[in-house]
Structures are given as structure tokens and as C-alpha cells.
Amino acid sequence: MLNQKRRFASLAAAALAASLALTACGSDDGGDGGDGGSEGGTFTFIPKNLGNPYFDTSNAGGEAAIEEFGGTYEQVGPANGDDPAGQVQYINTATQQGRSALVISANDPDALCDAIGEAMDADIPVVTYDADTNPDCRDIFVNQADAEGIAQAQVDLIAEQIGDKGEIAFLSAAANATNQNAWIELMNTELEENHPDIEVVDTVYGDDDDQKSFDATAALLQKHPDLAGIVSPTTVGIAAAARYLSTSDAKGKVKLTGLGTPNQMREYVKDGTVEAFALWNPEDLGYLAAWTAKALADGDIEGEGDSFEAGRLGEYTVGADNTVLLGDPFVFNADNIDDFDF
Amino acid sequence: MSTLTHPSGGSALSRVAKEVLRSRELAVALVLLVLIAVTTFKSEAFLFSATGWRDLLLTPSMLILLAVGQTAVIITRNVDLSVGSTLGLTAYLTGRLFIDTNLPIIVVVLCAVLMGAVLGMVNGLLVAFGRVPALVITLGTMYIYRGVFLTWAGSDRINADDMPRAFRNLGTESILGIPVLTIVALLVLGAVGYYLHTARGGRELYAIGSDPAAAELYGLKIRRRVIFAFVLSGALAGLAGAVSAARFGTVSSSVGTGVEFEAVGAAVIGGVAIFGGSGTVWGAALGAFLLVTINRALPVLGISDFWQQAVVGALIVGAIALDRILVLRQEKKLVAARDDEPTSHATAPTLDPVLPSGATPADRSEPADPGSAGTDPKEGHR
Numbered sequence: 146m147l148n149q150k151r152r153f154a155s156l157a158a159a160a161l162a163a164s165l166a167l168t169a170c171g172s173d174d175g176g177d178g179g180d181g182g183s184e185g186g187t188f189t190f191i192p193k194n195l196g197n198p199y200f201d202t203s204n205a206g207g208e209a210a211i212e213e214f215g216g217t218y219e220q221v222g223p224a225n226g227d228d229p230a231g232q233v234q235y236i237n238t239a240t241q242q243g244r245s246a247l248v249i250s251a252n253d254p255d256a257l258c259d260a261i262g263e264a265m266d267a268d269i270p271v272v273t274y275d276a277d278t279n280p281d282c283r284d285i286f287v288n289q290a291d292a293e294g295i296a297q298a299q300v301d302l303i304a305e306q307i308g309d310k311g312e313i314a315f316l317s318a319a320a321n322a323t324n325q326n327a328w329i330e331l332m333n334t335e336l337e338e339n340h341p342d343i344e345v346v347d348t349v350y351g352d353d354d355d356q357k358s359f360d361a362t363a364a365l366l367q368k369h370p371d372l373a374g375i376v377s378p379t380t381v382g383i384a385a386a387a388r389y390l391s392t393s394d395a396k397g398k399v400k401l402t403g404l405g406t407p408n409q410m411r412e413y414v415k416d417g418t419v420e421a422f423a424l425w426n427p428e429d430l431g432y433l434a435a436w437t438a439k440a441l442a443d444g445d446i447e448g449e450g451d452s453f454e455a456g457r458l459g460e461y462t463v464g465a466d467n468t469v470l471l472g473d474p475f476v477f478n479a480d481n482i483d484d485f486d487f
Numbered sequence: 488m489s490t491l492t493h494p495s496g497g498s499a500l501s502r503v504a505k506e507v508l509r510s511r512e513l514a515v516a517l518v519l520l521v522l523i524a525v526t527t528f529k530s531e532a533f534l535f536s537a538t539g540w541r542d543l544l545l546t547p548s549m550l551i552l553l554a555v556g557q558t559a560v561i562i563t564r565n566v567d568l569s570v571g572s573t574l575g576l577t578a579y580l581t582g583r584l585f586i587d588t589n590l591p592i593i594v595v596v597l598c599a600v601l602m603g604a605v606l607g608m609v610n611g612l613l614v615a616f617g618r619v620p621a622l623v624i625t626l627g628t629m630y631i632y633r634g635v636f637l638t639w640a641g642s643d644r645i646n647a648d649d650m651p652r653a654f655r656n657l658g659t660e661s662i663l664g665i666p667v668l669t670i671v672a673l674l675v676l677g678a679v680g681y682y683l684h685t686a687r688g689g690r691e692l693y694a695i696g697s698d699p700a701a702a703e704l705y706g707l708k709i710r711r712r713v714i715f716a717f718v719l720s721g722a723l724a725g726l727a728g729a730v731s732a733a734r735f736g737t738v739s740s741s742v743g744t745g746v747e748f749e750a751v752g753a754a755v756i757g758g759v760a761i762f763g764g765s766g767t768v769w770g771a772a773l774g775a776f777l778l779v780t781i782n783r784a785l786p787v788l789g790i791s792d793f794w795q796q797a798v799v800g801a802l803i804v805g806a807i808a809l810d811r812i813l814v815l816r817q818e819k820k821l822v823a824a825r826d827d828e829p830t831s832h833a834t835a836p837t838l839d840p841v842l843p844s845g846a847t848p849a850d851r852s853e854p855a856d857p858g859s860a861g862t863d864p865k866e867g868h869r
Contacts, residue, residue: 194641225641320793349786355735355742363542364786367530381739388647388736392659393538409737412647 185216186245188438190431191235193250193276195222198408198487199427200250203275206431207248213456214439216245229256236260240267246438248431249283250275258282270441274434275427277468284441285448286468287434289425292324295378296331298423298474299403300340303374306400306420310342311373314365316386316403318353318379328378346372351382358385366395377403383422387413407477407485414479426475427487433458437469511758511766511806515773519780526784533787541659541666546783548672549734550775552727553750554757555679556720558771561754562683563716564696564763565614565621570724570750572632573606574743577728579636582645582738585654592654599729600722606632607721611714629747640740647736658733668730672772675723680768692716696763752799753778756806778802 190207192200204220211218221239223231229252239247240263247264251257251273261271261282274287303313315332317325329348336343346369351358358381366372372395377383383403390396391413405422413419436455440446446453452462461469477485523543527534534540553570560567577599584595610628614621647655660667683689691712695702703709732738751761757774759766778799785795 196641353741354744355737355739356731359735360546360783361786363538363546364783367532367536367539367787368789370530370532381737384646384737385735394536395538408646408648409644412736415648 185211185214186439186442187217187219187242188435188442189235189239189244189247190218190220190222190435191232191239191247191249192220192222193232193252194225194228195220196224199406200275202485202487203427203431203434206428206433207435208431209428210432210435210456211439214436216439218435219244223252227252229253232257233260236264240264240269243267244269246270246272246442248272248274248434248438249278251278252276254278270438272434272438272441274430280466280468284467285437285446285463286466287430287437288468288470289427289430290474291470292327292331294470294473295404295423296328296335298476299328299376299378300332300335302402302421302423302476303376303400304340304343306402307343307373309340312344312346312369312371313374313376314345314347314349314369314372316358316361316365316375316377316379316382317348317350318382320350322353322379325378332376332378351377351379351385353379353381355381355385355388358382359389362386362389363393366393366399372399374400374402377401377405379403380405380409380424383419384409384413387418391416391418404474405477406487407482408487410477411482414477414482421476421478423474423476425471426485428485429458429475430471432456433461433469433471437461510770512770512773515757515770515777519773519777522777522780522784526787529789530787533784540664541661542783543780544669545659545666545734547776547779548666548668549727549730550746550749550753550779551672551772552675552723552730553746554753554771554775555676555768556723557747557750558754558757558759558766558768559679559683559692559716560621560720561751561759561761562692562696562763562766563713564699565713565716566625566751566761567607567610567621567717567720568625568747568751569606569610569628569632570720570727571743571745571747572629572636573603573721573724574728574731574746575738575740576606576632576636576639577603577725578732578738578742579640579645579728579740581729581732582649585650586645592651592657595654596726596729600725603725603728604718604722607718607724608714610721611717614717615710615713633744637740640738644740645732645738650732650736654733655736658730658736668734671726671730675726676768676772679719683768688712688715693764696765698764749778750775752803755803758806758810760810761807 188207188211190204192204194200200222208218208220221235223235225231232249232252233256236247236249236257237260240260247261247269249257249261249271254277257278261278264271265284271283272285272287273283275289277283277286277288280286307313315329317329319325333345336345347365349361349365351361358377362375362385365375375386377386383401383405386401387405387410390399390401396418401419402422404424406424410419410422414421433455436453436458437446440453445451446463448467449463449465452460455461458472463469523534532539534543553574557567557570580602581595581599584590584598590598606628610621610625613619613624613628617624657667662670683692691702691707694705694707695709695712699709728743731742735742753775754766754771755761755774756777757766757770757772759771759774781799781802782795785798790798
């Protein structure tokens, strides 16, 4: 039958409508009985999102600090890490509830400013940690690390691991990544000044892509047979490089360090590919943020130049732009990596 | 036209030899060999160290899988841009299944393939029934699948110690000096290549891509074939997702971003015509091999990162330009051959319909060259 065609082309493209309704989860704003009531005050932590191991770790530190000084800890936050509107909602609620202080990791530098302004108008101090807003819309930012500290820690690690001499290379993220380039420049300066026997032979870019970083590591090893070490100041890069090294002839011979997270690196620290790597300790970050919030709430500090006690971490002074610097990066190795889960 | 589709008078052997010598596959293979030779000359470890040899074979395996699937789709005059997102989703699924369940490795891999096939099926159904260009549909599903992935995974990441060691070892283990993943890719390549070359369904894919209207008139089940091509592409992307998880040991939400263009690029470099109807998976696989190896070789050769993408781009443009030149040359030859025909017809008008096939070798000796060029249309070269 030649002319038995012409069926109805039923257009089913409407199925495309994938309604990804991100209902801003109706959270249980936990301790509504606790405000004003407890003498230490109620401190509200608003991380970028809930269920994120990194913030679980840092906020556990915050909770520990609040317990130490006898306050009440509460944590609220959006389900998604790119949801400033969700955070605004929680800031507004906390403001109405008259919390003692807010500790926020901002999902957006600008979008939260109005809500934070309302909180500050109600005499509620606002501390940002991990991710800052614009400096003029919060009280104090608790900074996890500064560029010099990050560069110094990585240079120290690689110098120690390769015996302070030999060829090393950098495995960076994107060629135009500002922070990466700043760190690498600082590391180069530090190496030139204090480690004359270490020669930087190459800087390659993995674009924070597993495969590209992986291949870039392979290429580095082939191009520089005498390579002694690789420094990768990016979490994706160091994990990919570790994965490559762990399965190659160079395992253990070529040292690898940089900035990584314990969960990503656990396997490679345990199998001996990586001796030690750096990052800040998020637990300490949350701990310090809580103490900063308390100092603000108690009126002990107001801004730049003021000092306060932060429990077991000791004394801190508020620096330029009203920031508090946590300190030198934390070094993870086989002995302590199992204490962390993020 | 039928006159020109008959083989020239040369022996079967010389015809095959000529075909091979002219083929894009050989050209790509030669470029690949030269590249490997030059790089090895520069750094022996590129080929002769155990790791170098393994990487040489292992690295392309993922892209080969994608390029094979992509070829099946492109041949039907469609394209599948969603494979990168599919790969990401299935890689994450693989990791999740290892974390949340105790399923054996083979079942997990099959789940990944199945999920890829389902995602491919969605593409196929939309393209076949929606009558919207595949470029648009799969561009849409590329974003949708990636969005679903981001929503599902969020900031979560699958780390090496989340997956069983036996599975990750698959990413590096070798059998008789050939990495397991490469063997998987070659088996898939062989199966799909055989199907496209010999099976009726495979040949119909070429027919559909050569001339969809004619294929429909002829009564081919176009929709079914096109859906099949997308399902194949999706399933292979799913397999590639599992391969990616095994090899890199990490799955973050950016996995597979942009890899769809590498897959299309590999196919184009390997001689698969972007407008369908022509090309082989062998070529696409060689194209993938070349693309991946270039990316690995350029840093060893000391060519800066910034130039690598430009070189790959130049290669793609070069491949297309070469295609165009060959097509033009062939058209010219075909026209010349057609113009020659009437004169030979004039001498024996009565034999007109049968003359070409009945011509004696002596008769054909003169236009043998154009005649042999005419063998290409049979391959579906447009």
C-alpha cells in the first residue's frame, strides 16, 4: 500500500515542560522558645545550604563554641546552595524573632544586603563567614584564609616533601582564575626568595575539570621526567592529579600537595600517593564565627582594631575591612584525615 | 545516475585498495601515527613507559564510545548534543548506586546504560514525533538533563572512597597489555560498526540520512530507526558515564560538560558528514583517538595550553574543508563523466540502458578514473 501514510504527527513536545519546582522547603525554625530566654542568647547560623558536609562541619564548630559560652545554637538555611532568596527569608524570620546574632555564609554578595540591613537596624549583629557579602552591609567577616597564608602553607608542604630541592610544577584551575593566579604568583615569589634549589618548570591548567586536570598531570609527568613535585591549589585539580598518580609509575616518587578536601583526598592519603595537603579547618571557622558573633552581641568589639577572646583559639583582632582572619591553613595528613568529613 | 554507481572495470582487489587509500580513515590514522611518533621522539615515555602505553590506549576509550553513538545519530541527519549531560547524570547514578545500594558492579553498569538509553529514548521520541530539528531538541534536553543533575546532586560529590576498589580498578587494569576500558570500547565499536555496515537496519540509517524524503517514499520506518539511533547514542553515553566514574574516581556536577562537542568533533574529523548519510564509526573512533591524543600530546610537545583548543579547532575546520574540496572535485568528475556518456551512447544507441554495465574493459579504459570516482555515491557520499 503505497499511499497509506500521513498519520497524525502528534506533537508531544509539551512533555519538555520540566517543572522543577524548588519549593523553598518549609523549615522548622527550630528553637522559637529559646530567644531572649537563655542568658547566653540565641545565635542563628545560616549556611549556604543545609545538608552540605562542609557546613555541617563548620556549624558543628559553631555549636561547640556556643555551648562553651552558654548560648543557644540554631541552624536554618535553604536546601540549595545558590538560593539567596531562601536565605533572605530566614534572615527576616530570625530578625522578627529577635535573635542575639546572625552568622551567615552568603549565597550572593548583594542580594542579602537589604535583609541584613533590617537585622542590623534591629540591633542584631551580623557576621559573615566562608563567603562574604559586600563589606559595607555586614558587621564582620570571618575570613578562612588569606592569600599569603595559603601560598606559604603550600610552599612549606612541597619543600618539606621533596627535601627542599628539585623541579616542581603547578596544576592550576582556569588560566584566568584570579585567586589561583594570585596564589601561584605569591608561591613563586616565596620559592625564589627562600627556596633557591626548587625550580618551577611548568604551570598547567586543568580548568577545574576532572579529565583535563587528569590529562594535564599525565602530560606533566611525561614532559618533565625529573619532576619532583606538583602543587595544585585547587580541590578538583589535586584530586584528579592524585587519582592519576595513584595509578601511575610515578606514585610515591612525584610528591603532590595543594588545597584539597579530606573526603576527596582520603583514598589517596591512605594509599600513600599524597603525604599531606592544606585547607582551612571549617570546624575552627565556625567556632571562630560563633565567638565573633558573641563578642559583637556583648558589645566587646565594634570594628577594626578591637580584640576579643575566641575560646580555645585564643585572641583575635579585627583587621582591615572589618575582617577576622582565621589563621594559617590547616594541614591534613594520614593521622588526622579521619577526623573530618567534608 | 544508476550508470555511475557501477564499479569501474578494475579488479575487485584494486578497487578495495583504491577505496582504502582514498578513505578518510586512513588519512586520520596516518596523522595519528605521525603524531604519536613525533611525540614519542620528544618524550620516550609517551609510548614506551608502562603508564604511557596504558594512557595512550585508555584515554580515548570514553570519547570513542560517545563518538560511536554520535555517528549513528549524525548518519541519520540528526545530532545529539545531550550526551554530555547524559554522561554526567549516569556517572552520578553509578556513584549513588554504589553508595546507597550493594548491587554488584555489573548491575550498576547496566543501570547506567539503561538510564542512558531511556534519556536517549526521550530525545528520539521528541525528534521523531515532534518533527523539530534534533539540534534544537537535544540542545534543550542537554540543559534539562544537566539541570536535573544539578538539582539531584547539588553540591554533593562522589569521591574515590565512595566507590568499590574493584570498580575503580577497572579504570586502570589491563588484560594482555590492553586496558579493560579500551577493550570495552573496541567491542562496542566492532559491534556497532558491523551492524551499520551489514545489517539492514544499519544501512537504512544511511539511507534515511542521505535523503529522508526518498527514504520515506521508499517505505522505510524512519521514526523507528531514528529513535533507535538516539537510544543507541544515549545508552553509549550511559556506558561512558560509568567508564568516567571508574576512570576518574570522582563525580562532580560538572562531569561531561562540553564533551558533546568533542564527540561531534571526533565524528566530523573522522569523516562523518554532518548532513548525514555518510561516514563510518571506524572513522569516528579514529577521530576520537586523534582528538584525545592531540590534547595529550601538545603539552608534551611544549605547545602552550592556550593553543591546544585552537589546534583542535583548526583540525575540525580542516576536515570540513577537505570534505568540501573532495565533494567539489567529485562533482566535477561526475559532471565530466555525464558529459562523456552521450558520445559513447551515440555510437550504440540501442544498447543505451545496459551499456555501462555491459561495457568491456577496453571500452572503459578511458573513463576509468571518473568511473571509479563514481563508486563513492554507492557509499552514500553525497
